[in-house]
Amino acid sequence: MTTSSTQPKTKSRVSLIGVPTDVGASHRGGSMGPEALRVAGLEQALRSLGHEVFDRGNLAGPVNPMSVSKEGYRHLEETAVWCEHARDAIYNSLNAGDIPVMLGGDHSLAIGSIAAVSRFCREKKKRLVVFWLDAHADFNTPDSSPSGNIHGMPVAVACGHGHSRLLSIGEVTPMIDPSHVIQIGIRSVDAIEKIKVVQSGVTVYDMRQVDEIGMRSIVDKAIQFASRPDTHLHVSFDVDFLDPAIAPGVATTVLGGPNYREAQLVMEMIHDSGLMRSLDVVELNPAFDVHNRTAELAVELVESLFGKQILSRNPVKDFV
Numbered sequence: 001m002t003t004s005s006t007q008p009k010t011k012s013r014v015s016l017i018g019v020p021t022d023v024g025a026s027h028r029g030g031s032m033g034p035e036a037l038r039v040a041g042l043e044q045a046l047r048s049l050g051h052e053v054f055d056r057g058n059l060a061g062p063v064n065p066m067s068v069s070k071e072g073y074r075h076l077e078e079t080a081v082w083c084e085h086a087r088d089a090i091y092n093s094l095n096a097g098d099i100p101v102m103l104g105g106d107h108s109l110a111i112g113s114i115a116a117v118s119r120f121c122r123e124k125k126k127r128l129v130v131f132w133l134d135a136h137a138d139f140n141t142p143d144s145s146p147s148g149n150i151h152g153m154p155v156a157v158a159c160g161h162g163h164s165r166l167l168s169i170g171e172v173t174p175m176i177d178p179s180h181v182i183q184i185g186i187r188s189v190d191a192i193e194k195i196k197v198v199q200s201g202v203t204v205y206d207m208r209q210v211d212e213i214g215m216r217s218i219v220d221k222a223i224q225f226a227s228r229p230d231t232h233l234h235v236s237f238d239v240d241f242l243d244p245a246i247a248p249g250v251a252t253t254v255l256g257g258p259n260y261r262e263a264q265l266v267m268e269m270i271h272d273s274g275l276m277r278s279l280d281v282v283e284l285n286p287a288f289d290v291h292n293r294t295a296e297l298a299v300e301l302v303e304s305l306f307g308k309q310i311l312s313r314n315p316v317k318d319f320v
């Protein structure tokens, strides 16, 4: 009768922006992430949901020098340059009226994407809210990070803590009010980082809370906080958010993450809120993957974020 069960309520213009680098990570391989998502059919999947999709190709930037940490930061300048390139591409895409989807690359790049969204929201008088889906709080600073890898620091930087070179990627400090950051799925936090993230005012729904009250009520609370007509919701999806049993293709797996249905539920509920205006898909590492299946799962979850559903949620309305 109808194919409306796979059609989103609103059609969007979506820009895919590849940022192939792993300068902020401990392991090499995240730089292959954008291509793995393309091989898994991301563009076609979004198109078949009715969206207009533009693959903007990959940004270019410094090679990974694989050097050691200096004064608490590894690859500070290289990471900053990549973040600036990501920031500029994402900002232009937002101004063109598109929903930018940043294909990472490691999670340090979220310093760039949040800088872009932060500037855009200030100019358009929007209220920025970030949902951070991750196994890690990514709230390290040099005194709390054992490694100096900047992919463990982007939330701290966005909230105003970190090297001036990284803070300067944003137009203002902090780039976001910490109380507007909601983290879900957290299960690995370094000792000093724990204190900092709690003090910062970031809302953290860790896996214990997922166990105790369930994914549905957590996402309900998050959406309730975000729900205002002037909200721009940025979703930063670190693939290590997922349980390693279903997502082996990341370098920093942590046991005890959301299972397949919990992950789908998060994405479907975010879509139904109608609030998402920008997205990061980061930390996919094809060097650790098995037959690209983590990339394929990431594509499925992005489809859900953009409106794919098992059944119509509103059969009466959709079927007439």
Ligand SMILES: [Mn+2]
Pocket (backbone or CB within 6 Å): 107, 134, 135, 136, 138, 151, 238, 283
């Ligand atoms: Mn992360």
